[in-house]
Amino acid sequence: MKALLLENTHPDARRLLEDAGLEVTEKTSALGEQDLCELLPDFQVLGIRSKTRVTSATLAGAPGLLAVGAFCIGTDQIDLSAASARGVAVFNAPYSNTRSVVELAMAEIIAMTRRLTEKDRAMHDGVWDKSARGAHEVRGRTLGIVGYGNIGAQLSVVAEALGMRVVFYDTADKLALGNARRCVSMDELLETADIVSLHVDGRPSNSALFGEKEFSQMRPGALFLNLCRGFVIDHEALRAHLLSGHLAGAAVDVFLDEPRSAGEEFRSVLRGLHNVILTPHIGGSTEEAQADIGAFVGAKLADFIREGTTSLSVNLPSVALPPPAGTHRLAHLHHNVPGVLAEINSVLADHDVNVEAQLLGTRGDLGYALTDIGIDYEDAVVARLREMAATVRLRVLS
Numbered sequence: 001m002k003a004l005l006l007e008n009t010h011p012d013a014r015r016l017l018e019d020a021g022l023e024v025t026e027k028t029s030a031l032g033e034q035d036l037c038e039l040l041p042d043f044q045v046l047g048i049r050s051k052t053r054v055t056s057a058t059l060a061g062a063p064g065l066l067a068v069g070a071f072c073i074g075t076d077q078i079d080l081s082a083a084s085a086r087g088v089a090v091f092n093a094p095y096s097n098t099r100s101v102v103e104l105a106m107a108e109i110i111a112m113t114r115r116l117t118e119k120d121r122a123m124h125d126g127v128w129d130k131s132a133r134g135a136h137e138v139r140g141r142t143l144g145i146v147g148y149g150n151i152g153a154q155l156s157v158v159a160e161a162l163g164m165r166v167v168f169y170d171t172a173d174k175l176a177l178g179n180a181r182r183c184v185s186m187d188e189l190l191e192t193a194d195i196v197s198l199h200v201d202g203r204p205s206n207s208a209l210f211g212e213k214e215f216s217q218m219r220p221g222a223l224f225l226n227l228c229r230g231f232v233i234d235h236e237a238l239r240a241h242l243l244s245g246h247l248a249g250a251a252v253d254v255f256l257d258e259p260r261s262a263g264e265e266f267r268s269v270l271r272g273l274h275n276v277i278l279t280p281h282i283g284g285s286t287e288e289a290q291a292d293i294g295a296f297v298g299a300k301l302a303d304f305i306r307e308g309t310t311s312l313s314v315n316l317p318s319v320a321l322p323p324p325a326g327t328h329r330l331a332h333l334h335h336n337v338p339g340v341l342a343e344i345n346s347v348l349a350d351h352d353v354n355v356e357a358q359l360l361g362t363r364g365d366l367g368y369a370l371t372d373i374g375i376d377y378e379d380a381v382v383a384r385l386r387e388m389a390a391t392v393r394l395r396v397l398s
């Protein structure tokens with residue numbers, strides 16, 4: 001089997017795939033649709049980061065493709081429904097950069113609370129200003145976290161360790177960690193928090209979640225952070241509240257229109273404001289996160305190729321059986337209709353094949369069954385399973 005890794009994935013990914021017996025070809029850049037369509041038919045595994053788009057047409061031209069690894073967090077660049085329909089497993093690394101985002105948020109909270117960026121700028125201009133005016137400790141201050149998912153919850157723990165009080169608001173039921181207190185509404189959080197940090201996901205309904213009304217509700221002198229998605233806030237409204245002095249500072253890492261390349265100018269209404277920290281979408285960009293992503297996605301792809309396991313797949317049912325010993329494994333992806341498992345087992349029984357272990361998982365329109373069987377079986381077994389009306393893809397792993 002062959003894997004094509006694009007966009008400079010971490011070396012750990014190559015190592016893990018080679019250990020799983022794959023021949024790996026690497027390219028440092030992303031590929032456009034046409035170039036990818038020409039290359040992909042030779043490969044069973046594709047590894048990309050955020051710049052390569054995997055379209056329905058690309059997948060149609062590569063019927064031998066088994067899996068796509070997105071060596072990043074998001075999977076917007078992949079046509080997931082087309083991948084599912086063709087039985088192509090997609091994996092990503094949803095948690096690998098959580099800690100990196102948390103540490104940046106915490107660093108920015110302290111930097112803004114101490115007005116570090118202003119002191120730094122003054123020093124570079126030759127101004128020695130030792131005054132404590134406007135500089136505070138974070139200890140005892142209340143951090144309001146909107147979106148208590150992976151990042152929000154971990155930020156909560158780290159902030160409490162520094163002596164902050166934590167309140168949070170989440171639309172889903174979330175267990176409060178440590179002494180964090182859940183708010184019943186965003187209004188309650190905004191009334192309470194000295195610092196508001198947004199960590200919601202990118203669902204369309206979160207567009208313009210935070211605008212003039214929400215900024216007005218924040219406490220005078222409060223600080224604001226957005227490290228989640230650019231479209232979640234109204235940047236003009238934030239600028240107005242910073243200029244009026246109602247808000248004391250802001251840190252923003254994500255923007256609606258982000259430059260596509262290093263040479264392109266960054267444009268924002270927030271440029272040039274005091275006590276505003278602007279960063280180029282680097283919340284998750286650390287060497288540790290990149291290494292973790294390489295190892296995490298590389299291992300998921302290797303396990304899928306070797307053992308057929310799909311734990312934490314973005315699009316296929318999640319099924320994991322311990323590695324087979326002295327057996328062959330049938331990995332059967334099928335349409336999720338009644339009677340498929342019975343049909344598989346009746347084919348096996350017709351040919352006197354004993355089932356050693358079996359696990360079925362379903363997700364939406366798809367079902368996925370791993371079945372371990374003895375190594376002596378007739379070829380007709382595989383042929384009959386492939387011919388089943390519900391079969392999307394069958395792999396035999398040994």
Ligand SMILES: NC(=O)c1ccc[n+]([C@@H]2O[C@H](COP(=O)([O-])OP(=O)(O)OC[C@H]3O[C@@H](n4cnc5c(N)ncnc54)[C@H](O)[C@@H]3O)[C@@H](O)[C@H]2O)c1
Pocket residue numbers: 073094097098101146147148149150151152169170171172174199200201202206209227228229253254281282283284285
């Ligand atoms: N800046 C970066 O480089 C960077 C890196 C990684 C992740 N992110 C972004 O950070 C965000 C959070 O990531 P995560 O892994 O914690 O996601 P997550 O899915 O684990 O958590 C999101 C939480 O937000 C909650 N939520 C959604 N809409 C809400 C709303 N309107 N009000 C209150 N709660 C709401 C959800 O219920 C969920 O608990 C995502 O948008 C992600 O894209 C940014």
